[in-house]
Every structure is written in C-alpha cells, then in structure tokens.
Amino acid sequence: MIPGDRHRDGLVLELTLAENLHLREAFDRRFEAELGGRWTLHPGRLRARAHARLEAFGVRPPEPELPAAALSGGNQQKVVVARELARAPAVLLASNPTRGLDVAAAAAVHERILAAARADGAGVLLVSSDLDEVLLLADRVAVLYDGVLREVGARGVSREAVGRAMVGA
Amino acid sequence: MGESLSRAAVLGFSGLSVALSFRAGLFNIGAEGQFMVGMAAGAVAGLKLLPAGAPAALAVPTVLASGALAGAAWSLIAGALRQWRGVSEVIVTLMLNAIGILAVKLLTSYDGLLKNPLEVHQQSGALPPGAQFDGWGGTSFHAGIFLVPPAAAALWLALYRMRAGLSVRATGLNPEAARACGIPVERVRLAVFAVSGALAGLGGAMTTMALGYLPNESPYSDYGYMAIAVALVAGLHPLGVLPAALFFGLLETGAQSMQRFTDVPSEVVYLVEGAVILALLSRGLKLPGTRRAAGAAAAASEAG
Amino acid sequence: MDPAFLEAVARVGTPLLLAALGELILERSGVLNIGIEGVLLSGAFFGFLAAWATGSPAAGALAALLAGALLAAALAFMVLRLKADSIVVGMALNLVAFGITGIGYVILDAQTKAHGGVKLVRAPTFGAMLPELAGVPILGPLFFDQSALTWLAFALVPLLWYYLERSERGLELRAVGEHPAAAESSGIDVTWCRFKACLAAGALGGLAGGFLTISQTSAFTPKCTAGRGFVALAAVVLGRYGAWGTAAACLFFGAAFSARDYLQVKGLQVPYELLEILPYALTVAALGLSHLRRTGAPAALGKPYG
Structure with missing residues (x-):
C-alpha cells in the first residue's frame, strides 16, 4: 500500500531510512534469516540492503543512516515506494502516490509502479485525483x-469521457 | 557512596520504566505505584510464599519475579483501560499510585496482614535471610545494585537490536504509519505497559530485599516522579539512564548531607529536578508522542 | 443523615471543587494541567505565609490565588509558547512546587520557632459572622458554619455551567478545545484563550490550596495537599467534563474522604487505609465502566497547537 499521506501513514520521520525501509519486512517471517535471527535484527544487514535499495530507486542521498525527515518530499515518497514494492506484492494499492512531487520524482514513481505491474505481475489499484497520472498508468479507468x-474505458480512453463521468453525465 | 548507589539503583529501574513508556508514546506516570506494589509483592513472596530457610538461589529470583509481576499487572490495569475503554493512562496511573502507596500502609498496619506484631513501628517482619540483599561492610551498598546495568543493557538490546524494539519505537513515533505497515500497535502498547511496570516493580522488590522488610512507606517517595527527570536527562536512552540515575542519586545524598551541615533543606533536590526537566523541555526536547501530533498538524495544514 | 457529616462533606469537598472547576475550564480549552497538585501546594504555602505575616485571611486568599496563577502562567509559557508536552511540564512543576514549598517550610519553621510558635490565622466562617443563624439546628452548621470560600465554590458551579454551555465566550472556549484550527480561522486567538484559561485554573487551584491552610487546618506542612490536585483531575474526567458532573464527582470524593473520618469517630472497625483506598479504587472502576469515546473529553485535549 502506498498511502496518500506519507507523513502520517507512510514514514516514521525520526527513524532512519534503513529502519523505514524494513518496517514491513522486519515483521515478515520470510525475511527472518536475511535480516537477523528469530528475535534480532542485524544492523549491518539492514544497512547493506537499504543502501542497495536506495541506489536502485534513485533516492538522494542514498544514506541508510539518515533520518527520513532529512529527505525531500520526492525522495521520501521513493522510500515508501521502495518499501512497498520490496516484497514483490501480488496487489498494490496506491493512493495519490505522486502528490506534491516534482516532475522527475513523479516520473520515477510512475516507472516503478508500472514495472511492478508489467514485470512482476502485481495487480495495481491506483486511486488518484491527478487525471494525467490516471491516463498515463491505468489499463482500465x-x-x-x-x-x-x-467503468469508463480501457487504456487510451479520452480525457473527455473521463471528464463527463466525473460530472455524472 | 553506597547510599548514593542504592538510591541510583531505584531511580535507575524507575528511569528505565519511564524511558520505555515514553519511547512508546505512552504517558505511564505510574512508576511510583508500580514500585510500591513491587515492594509489597516482594514482601508477600518473601514472608508468605518462601520457607524461612529458603536458599538465596531460590529466594532471590522468587522475590524479584513477584515484584516484577505485580508491577506489570498494576501497569496493565492502566493499559487495559486505555486500550478497551479509551481512558487516559495519565489519570488512571495517578489513581493507581495513590492506591499503591495506601496498600503498602494497609499491609504493614495490621497484624493479620504483614505487620510484625513484635515490632513497635508499622512494618513487616524480616524476610528470610536468603531473600535479603545485605549491605556490604555496614554501608547500604548491596548486591541488588548490580541488577541495574544488565537491565539497562537488555532494554537497549531490545530497543535497538530486536524486532520488538523497532515496533516499539515506530509505534511511539508514528502509530498510524506503524499500523499501516502491519505492526500490531495495540499489542505493542500493552506489552510496553507490562514491561515498564515490571521494571518499576523490580526496583520495588529490590528495595524490600535491601531493607530486609516491608516498610510503612517508601524510603524513596516520589522517585517514580523523579524518574521522569532521569529518563529525560538520559534522552530516553536506556544506557543514558545509568549515568543520569547516578547523578540524581549523588544529588540526593549530597543534599541530605548538606542539610545536616548547613541550613539548606534537602527539598532543594525537588527544585533541581523540576528545573532540569523544564530546562530540557525549553531547549526544544521533544517526546515521541508529541512530535507526531505536531507533524500531523503540519501535514494537515500542508494538505489543506 | 447526620448534619455533621454533611457539613464535613461540604468542607472537604470545597478545595476539590475549586480546583476541579478551574481544571475543567482549562481542559475544555484543550490544555491538561498535571501540575495542579503543585498549584494547590503553592497556594497552600503562600496563602498561609501571607495570612500569617499580615494576620488577614483575605490577604492569604489573595496570595494563594496569585501563587497558583503564577505557577499556571509558567505552565502556559512552556506549553503554549514553547510547545512542550503538557504532561511532562506539569510533573516538573509539581516537583518545583514540592521543592519551593518544602524549602519555604523549613525556613518558616526555623523563623517561627525563634519567635515562639506560629500564630494561627483562620478565615472567618459565616457562622462567626452571623452567630444567630449558625445556631439553627441541622441547617445551621451545614450552611452557616462554612467559610466564604465554600460558598464561593458552590456558587461557581451554576455560573460555570452557564458560562461553558450557554454563553458565547464559553462557546469560543469549547471551540478552542475541540478544534483549535477551526476556532482560529473564525477569528478566535487560540493561544490567548488558552492562556486566560490557564490563569483562571491557576487562580482557582491556588485558592483551593489556600483554603486548606487558612480555612481548614490553619497550618502548613510539606505536601499537605496530599494528592487533592490529582483527585480534582480525576473528578473532571469522572464528571465527564461538565460543570454539574464535576461538582457531583467532587462531592462524591468529599463524601468518601469524610466517611473515612466519620466512621473512625463512630468506632466502626474498618481499616482506615481501606477507607482511604476506596475513593481511588471506585474512580478507576468508574472509568473502567465508562463507555469508549463517550467520555466527553475535548478532541484537542493535551495536543499542542500552532
């Protein structure tokens, strides 16, 4: 799930990027051996995995020990996306995933969501108030x-058709 | 020095208790009451459960565990009321503090309960020798003091090197995000209530064992509140609690000897502790629970 | 019912009522004052000090009021200006008040010993003012053997109810407590409103403490407020944040604490400590039986704003 309000629902701003990136996996049995022992978390392993992921998602700066609050909004959102896609989810719920982001960061997030759907076969439910985003990403609208x-139409549906549906016509 | 250390040990347990609660965003200000029931439960275990000749290997863990369990149970009352009734833990822990103090008075005031009928003072009979922490060489330095550093180390390990600790810190800093990530926030809070109560209760049991009996009132009254100063000076960090508790322990004994030799009353310690907390807060020290509220307000205004 | 008991309930309930009504104003504006115990204690000490120094109980009451308001102003500065957490600030203020009054007591004690003991000052009761009325059976002691502060405390209940629930100013105060952002956008100064509530609560809390030393016992001992501030806090919660409810809770506590002494005098064989525990245990039980989300607590209680 990629929540619309990253400060409230997405990140723990005071925790480090390494910790934020593992907020889901740390409590998932499948990643137990990778992250430490039965009860413990190995900080070195968390750091190494986080670093690799920050690089892969183009988060600047890719420093796992920084608190999440130190990043710009766009980079914070990339961290949320990186965490949510890490476990190769079967279903992804994205609510206004690019709200408040600049063009480049929004494009990066879009690319990641598309890759999760196309390459990994995740079902994506995108909820967005940004019509361009919907028309760019969605297979069905x-x-x-x-x-x-x-339902208004499939990929390639016209902006006018969606607009009419939005006013109830 | 022995006196300072034994005071620091009590402040240490309560300080760890407060630090853990505050880390989880819980305003459990019940260390005072949890300490009292820990003290009482330790005495009950020592006097009613253990045979008089119990060896230390059996008696020490039994008494300590009783204190910890009682503290945890006392704290969980507040936890349960918060969880299922939406009642602020602040009010409930304040009431439970009052009850804890009175319960110790009750236990030590009547012959049928724990009062030693042969004793003029209202206090319990002596614990079995195996369940006492004797002062070394006539000082108040006792073996129980050695429990504090391992407790602090264990809490540090749990908070910073274990899954459970990550869930506690995430819950304290941002419960919404923690919940969205699948962390069972409610269970985490209850567990923190239990563990912080157990820590304060351990301090109580340790105090009973060091005295060798249950007194009518705490020899360390208000330490549950002073522990807030300890935890804040420590930056809510378990290992920081050790020097902070030692500092305030020294301050307390210092103030008392000062009172003996000069006209400065020992109440000056209260003033110093209160002033230290206010100074830290005015320098911008923020606590997990409150920073989040401010963050949410900022996020809301950003959205609006 | 025994009129002596009723008289005791009103007397014991007075400081609780004064403190709790003050706290009620403050909490409805969205600020929590755990330092209320310290406010009471400062009121008790400085009220006593002024009454002792001047020989006038009115001066004592004034000093108590000012001391309480001063401590509450410190709370307001920390919480409203520096955005510090109100619970921790309140606890710190309690420690500060324990310290100041404890030191003050030691100094005062040495002073009075040197001058041959404390001269007791006591606020006059209406009985003393109107002796003919105090002689009326049953009603006499209940109504006319009480100090002016008791009358004030009881008179405040309907006034505060009207202020909170019916007046425009009260509506503003409640808006600030429920939704400060909305209040601000409709032109209310949230910080100023909360500051005024702090001062009012501090003044009433100080007066409550003063009542203990100039009207009830006419002596000050360290920590003589004995947790009454915390009881007042519980009364507000138990009274579901309303004036009448809070007053009823205060009288309940007053009755419980009076019953303790009353039953002792009557020679009933109940452990004193058990009677003392009872009101606290009943409070916890009552809070446990209350229903989730219907506590009536202001939505923004204890949350910093701005």
Whole structure:
C-alpha cells in the first residue's frame, strides 16, 4: 500500500531510512534469516540492503543512516515506494502516490509502479485525483460518482469521457 | 557512596520504566505505584510464599519475579483501560499510585496482614535471610545494585537490536504509519505497559530485599516522579539512564548531607529536578508522542 | 443523615471543587494541567505565609490565588509558547512546587520557632459572622458554619455551567478545545484563550490550596495537599467534563474522604487505609465502566497547537 499521506501513514520521520525501509519486512517471517535471527535484527544487514535499495530507486542521498525527515518530499515518497514494492506484492494499492512531487520524482514513481505491474505481475489499484497520472498508468479507468463506481474505458480512453463521468453525465 | 548507589539503583529501574513508556508514546506516570506494589509483592513472596530457610538461589529470583509481576499487572490495569475503554493512562496511573502507596500502609498496619506484631513501628517482619540483599561492610551498598546495568543493557538490546524494539519505537513515533505497515500497535502498547511496570516493580522488590522488610512507606517517595527527570536527562536512552540515575542519586545524598551541615533543606533536590526537566523541555526536547501530533498538524495544514 | 457529616462533606469537598472547576475550564480549552497538585501546594504555602505575616485571611486568599496563577502562567509559557508536552511540564512543576514549598517550610519553621510558635490565622466562617443563624439546628452548621470560600465554590458551579454551555465566550472556549484550527480561522486567538484559561485554573487551584491552610487546618506542612490536585483531575474526567458532573464527582470524593473520618469517630472497625483506598479504587472502576469515546473529553485535549 502506498498511502496518500506519507507523513502520517507512510514514514516514521525520526527513524532512519534503513529502519523505514524494513518496517514491513522486519515483521515478515520470510525475511527472518536475511535480516537477523528469530528475535534480532542485524544492523549491518539492514544497512547493506537499504543502501542497495536506495541506489536502485534513485533516492538522494542514498544514506541508510539518515533520518527520513532529512529527505525531500520526492525522495521520501521513493522510500515508501521502495518499501512497498520490496516484497514483490501480488496487489498494490496506491493512493495519490505522486502528490506534491516534482516532475522527475513523479516520473520515477510512475516507472516503478508500472514495472511492478508489467514485470512482476502485481495487480495495481491506483486511486488518484491527478487525471494525467490516471491516463498515463491505468489499463482500465473507473470513476466513483455519487457512491457508484462506473467503468469508463480501457487504456487510451479520452480525457473527455473521463471528464463527463466525473460530472455524472 | 553506597547510599548514593542504592538510591541510583531505584531511580535507575524507575528511569528505565519511564524511558520505555515514553519511547512508546505512552504517558505511564505510574512508576511510583508500580514500585510500591513491587515492594509489597516482594514482601508477600518473601514472608508468605518462601520457607524461612529458603536458599538465596531460590529466594532471590522468587522475590524479584513477584515484584516484577505485580508491577506489570498494576501497569496493565492502566493499559487495559486505555486500550478497551479509551481512558487516559495519565489519570488512571495517578489513581493507581495513590492506591499503591495506601496498600503498602494497609499491609504493614495490621497484624493479620504483614505487620510484625513484635515490632513497635508499622512494618513487616524480616524476610528470610536468603531473600535479603545485605549491605556490604555496614554501608547500604548491596548486591541488588548490580541488577541495574544488565537491565539497562537488555532494554537497549531490545530497543535497538530486536524486532520488538523497532515496533516499539515506530509505534511511539508514528502509530498510524506503524499500523499501516502491519505492526500490531495495540499489542505493542500493552506489552510496553507490562514491561515498564515490571521494571518499576523490580526496583520495588529490590528495595524490600535491601531493607530486609516491608516498610510503612517508601524510603524513596516520589522517585517514580523523579524518574521522569532521569529518563529525560538520559534522552530516553536506556544506557543514558545509568549515568543520569547516578547523578540524581549523588544529588540526593549530597543534599541530605548538606542539610545536616548547613541550613539548606534537602527539598532543594525537588527544585533541581523540576528545573532540569523544564530546562530540557525549553531547549526544544521533544517526546515521541508529541512530535507526531505536531507533524500531523503540519501535514494537515500542508494538505489543506 | 447526620448534619455533621454533611457539613464535613461540604468542607472537604470545597478545595476539590475549586480546583476541579478551574481544571475543567482549562481542559475544555484543550490544555491538561498535571501540575495542579503543585498549584494547590503553592497556594497552600503562600496563602498561609501571607495570612500569617499580615494576620488577614483575605490577604492569604489573595496570595494563594496569585501563587497558583503564577505557577499556571509558567505552565502556559512552556506549553503554549514553547510547545512542550503538557504532561511532562506539569510533573516538573509539581516537583518545583514540592521543592519551593518544602524549602519555604523549613525556613518558616526555623523563623517561627525563634519567635515562639506560629500564630494561627483562620478565615472567618459565616457562622462567626452571623452567630444567630449558625445556631439553627441541622441547617445551621451545614450552611452557616462554612467559610466564604465554600460558598464561593458552590456558587461557581451554576455560573460555570452557564458560562461553558450557554454563553458565547464559553462557546469560543469549547471551540478552542475541540478544534483549535477551526476556532482560529473564525477569528478566535487560540493561544490567548488558552492562556486566560490557564490563569483562571491557576487562580482557582491556588485558592483551593489556600483554603486548606487558612480555612481548614490553619497550618502548613510539606505536601499537605496530599494528592487533592490529582483527585480534582480525576473528578473532571469522572464528571465527564461538565460543570454539574464535576461538582457531583467532587462531592462524591468529599463524601468518601469524610466517611473515612466519620466512621473512625463512630468506632466502626474498618481499616482506615481501606477507607482511604476506596475513593481511588471506585474512580478507576468508574472509568473502567465508562463507555469508549463517550467520555466527553475535548478532541484537542493535551495536543499542542500552532
């Protein structure tokens, strides 16, 4: 899940990037041996994995020991995306994943979400108030109007069709 | 020095208790009461559970464990009320502190309970020799003091090198994010209530063992509140609690000998501790629970 | 019911009522004052000091009020200005008050011993003012053998209810406690409003402490407030943050504490400590039985703003 409000639901700003990146995996049995022992976490291993992932997702600076609060909004969001995609999820729920990001950071996040869907076969449910983002990423587009979810079309659907559905026409 | 160290040991246990609670974003200010029930439970175990000739190898762990269990249970009352009834732990722990203090008075005031009928003072009979921490060479330096550094080290290990610790810190700093990541925030909070209560209770049991009996009131009254100063000076860091507790232990004995030789009353310690907390807070020291609230407000204004 | 018992309930309930009503104003504005115990204690000490020095109980009450307000102003500065956590600040203020009054007591004690003991000063009761009325059976002691502060405390209950629930100013205060951002955007100065609430709570808390030393016991001993501030805090929660509820909770505590002494005098064989535990245990139980989310606590209670 990529929450819309990264400061409230996504990151623990005072924890390090290494810790933030492992907030899910640390409590997932499958990664037990990789991260330490039955009860323990090995800080060196966390750091090494975090460093590799920060590099891979283009987070600047890729310093695992920095607190998450030290990063810009775009880089923070990349950290959230990196964490959520780390376990190769079968389903990904992304809520306004690029809100407040600059163009380059938004593009990087888009690329990652597409890669998760195309290469790893994840089902992605994108909820967004950014029409360009929806039209760019979505295979199928639906509009929630007056409590009813109505499918508008598949990839390549026109902006006008979506716009009409948004006013209930 | 022995007196300073034994005071520091009590402050150390309560300081660790407060530091852990605050780290998890819980305002458990019940160390005072948890200490009292730990003291009482240690005495009950020593006097009613153990045979008089119990060897130290059996008696010491039994008494300490009783104190820890009682402290944990006392703290969990506040935890459970917060969890299932939405009642602030602040009020409940304050009430439980009052009850804990009175419960010790009750136990030591009546012959049918723990009061020693042969004793003029209201206090319990002597614990079995195996369950006492004797002062070394006529000082108040006793073996129980050696329990504090390992407890601090264990807490440090748990907080910074274990999965459980990561979940505690994440819960304290940002419960919403922790919950979104699948951390069982409610269970973590209950566990922290239990462990911090156990730490304060251990201090209580240790005190009973060092005295050799259950007194009518704590020889270290208000240390549960002073422990807040200890924990804050330590930066809520378990290993920092050790020097902080030692500092305040020395301050306390220093103030008492000062009172003996000069006209400065020992109450000056309260003033110093309160002033230290205020000074730290005014220098911008923030606690896990509060920083998040401010962060959420900032995030909300950013969104709006 | 025994009129002596009722008289005791009103007397014992007075400081609780004064302190809890002050705390109620403060909490409805969204600030929590754990330092209330310290506020009471400063009021008790400085009230006694002023009354002893001047020989006037009115001067004592004024000093108590000012001492309480001063400590509450320190809370306001830390919490409202520096955005420090109110619970920790409150605890620190308690320690500061323990320290100052403890030191003050030692100095005062040495002074008075040198001058041949403390001269006791006691606030006059209405009974003393209107002796003919105090003689009326049952009602006499209950109504006219009470100090002016008791009358003030009870009169405050309906006034505070009207202020909080019916007046425009009270609505503003509640808005600040429930949703400070919304209050601010409708033109209310949140910090100023909370600051005024702090001063009012401090003044009432100080007066409550003063009552103990100039009206009830006419002596000061260290920590003589004996947790009454914390009891007042519980009364606000138990009273579900309303004026009438808080008053009822205070009278309940007053009755519980009076019953302790009353039953002792009547020679009932109940352990004194057990009677003392009872009100606290009942509070915990009552909080446990209250329903989740219906506690009536202001939404922004204890949360920093701005």
